Amino acid sequence: MASMKHKKAEQTRARILSAALPLMLEGGYEKMTMRAIAKQAGLSPGAAYYYFETKEHIIHAFYAQTHEEHRLACREVLDQAKTLQDRLKGVVQAQIRISQPYHAVSKALFKVAADPNHTLSPFSDDSRELRHRAMALFDEVVRGSKTKVSAPLADYLPGLLWMFHMGIVLFWVHDSSPQQEKTWRFIDRTVPLLIQLIRLSKLPFFGSALQAAIALLDDFQFLRLPAADAREPEVENDTTAPPLRGS
Amino acid sequence: MASMKHKKAEQTRARILSAALPLMLEGGYEKMTMRAIAKQAGLSPGAAYYYFETKEHIIHAFYAQTHEEHRLACREVLDQAKTLQDRLKGVVQAQIRISQPYHAVSKALFKVAADPNHTLSPFSDDSRELRHRAMALFDEVVRGSKTKVSAPLADYLPGLLWMFHMGIVLFWVHDSSPQQEKTWRFIDRTVPLLIQLIRLSKLPFFGSALQAAIALLDDFQFLRLPAADAREPEVENDTTAPPLRGS
DNA sequence: AAAGATTTTTGAACATGTTTAAAGTACCGT
DNA sequence: ACGGTACTTTAAACATGTTCAAAAATCTTT
Numbered sequence: 001m002a003s004m005k006h007k008k009a010e011q012t013r014a015r016i017l018s019a020a021l022p023l024m025l026e027g028g029y030e031k032m033t034m035r036a037i038a039k040q041a042g043l044s045p046g047a048a049y050y051y052f053e054t055k056e057h058i059i060h061a062f063y064a065q066t067h068e069e070h071r072l073a074c075r076e077v078l079d080q081a082k083t084l085q086d087r088l089k090g091v092v093q094a095q096i097r098i099s100q101p102y103h104a105v106s107k108a109l110f111k112v113a114a115d116p117n118h119t120l121s122p123f124s125d126d127s128r129e130l131r132h133r134a135m136a137l138f139d140e141v142v143r144g145s146k147t148k149v150s151a152p153l154a155d156y157l158p159g160l161l162w163m164f165h166m167g168i169v170l171f172w173v174h175d176s177s178p179q180q181e182k183t184w185r186f187i188d189r190t191v192p193l194l195i196q197l198i199r200l201s202k203l204p205f206f207g208s209a210l211q212a213a214i215a216l217l218d219d220f221q222f223l224r225l226p227a228a229d230a231r232e233p234e235v236e237n238d239t240t241a242p243p244l245r246g247s
Numbered sequence: 248m249a250s251m252k253h254k255k256a257e258q259t260r261a262r263i264l265s266a267a268l269p270l271m272l273e274g275g276y277e278k279m280t281m282r283a284i285a286k287q288a289g290l291s292p293g294a295a296y297y298y299f300e301t302k303e304h305i306i307h308a309f310y311a312q313t314h315e316e317h318r319l320a321c322r323e324v325l326d327q328a329k330t331l332q333d334r335l336k337g338v339v340q341a342q343i344r345i346s347q348p349y350h351a352v353s354k355a356l357f358k359v360a361a362d363p364n365h366t367l368s369p370f371s372d373d374s375r376e377l378r379h380r381a382m383a384l385f386d387e388v389v390r391g392s393k394t395k396v397s398a399p400l401a402d403y404l405p406g407l408l409w410m411f412h413m414g415i416v417l418f419w420v421h422d423s424s425p426q427q428e429k430t431w432r433f434i435d436r437t438v439p440l441l442i443q444l445i446r447l448s449k450l451p452f453f454g455s456a457l458q459a460a461i462a463l464l465d466d467f468q469f470l471r472l473p474a475a476d477a478r479e480p481e482v483e484n485d486t487t488a489p490p491l492r493g494s
Numbered sequence: 495a496a497a498g499a500t501t502t503t504t505g506a507a508c509a510t511g512t513t514t515a516a517a518g519t520a521c522c523g524t
Numbered sequence: 525a526c527g528g529t530a531c532t533t534t535a536a537a538c539a540t541g542t543t544c545a546a547a548a549a550t551c552t553t554t
Binding site: 107108110111114115117118123171174182185186189190192193196209212213215216219 | 421432
């Protein structure tokens, strides 16, 4: 097990990732074989498995990396934009901008993500930490804006916005228009719609329907953002995987 | 290539499927190895590949089979129920009822389905026929009801209902509550909500928002149901795969 | 029924993800 | 420096999805 007491371990881990990414970019998921990665990193295949439980865990590490990039890019947005609409749009656009270089490859990423079965799905328990970190971003989107949200919705709004965000990414993955321009237009169109919906939800008019809709969400526990003090502490540039097998 | 000029071919195909399903039910997707299937069917592994391009194509055949079952079960519903709500709920419930025996296994099914990359995803070109057949069902749901739907929405409603239906299935796949009771409750709650939303959409109040929302859907071409006369003719109990490799 | 063409089956081979026992290396306390 | 402990690496092996050239079976034509 890679306990990293000896710091060389972390380097090796990073080396494997650095070896894997170009292979992925060149030949896609299939061509990125464990043997090729190992050779490129100057290791035997078995060693790679010492650091990554599975080939797909390498993908997951990429996922975590771009998530960090995204968080960084969001700081800027969240410091500037004041309205809920601008903040939301900014955060979502940042994600797409960050991911652009990897578009050709992201289908493989999403393949892992979309599989409900899989430990590495964003909805799974194993991805909880990453998910919560992403949801915290949307919590900040809401809190930092002047828009007030009524209590029952407020609890779920970060989770809902995260889901919206996942929807955008899903769209983007499928989007084969040049430069993924359709995705940008899609964002421009859906964000205002969503904001409007949130506004409308305040009208007493919607009371009963909203109530019903929110009651539904109780069946989606993973959408709940735990209280800030109960969350895992933020780690500096943590692209580290969970403990490896056997530990 | 399996041209099926000799009718024995179809039998063999069926035999492979019959051999595969129990293996799937017992040990899940992983344990259902091609070698095991072949042995069970009394063939060599290579022969199995003569009939199914890929292991996942076998899964797709299951998918097509339950779809046929579903269509059958829907006839009953669609002959009886008159209101839009009852018809929609009936069709969705039928799907869940049909799929119940396969719940343990459906994650593997959905794994294939959810992968955007994959030829066999319900959103892909290769699945168009199956998808259109499913959407036609929802077209019938709407047409057979007394509810009138305004023109711009009407074009997309079957596709939207199909997506709703896919959402329910997604929920069901994840639902590990006993007997999947959460799914049934989920249906009971979401269907009325959806119906209400359709009703509301008629209010002039919603004009602009609806217009914007519908404009969005132009980017989802796969949601469009082609005109009835342009559709592939219905085939009796067709669980057949598309032409095999090389042809 | 024989020859020819087409469809089906085989069995071995290949590439890849993954496991594992054993060997190698670094660190730590004495 | 030594010995022990924990960490890292290796090479070979395994199971599985898949391919393929050749053989066998079946059908068609003469």
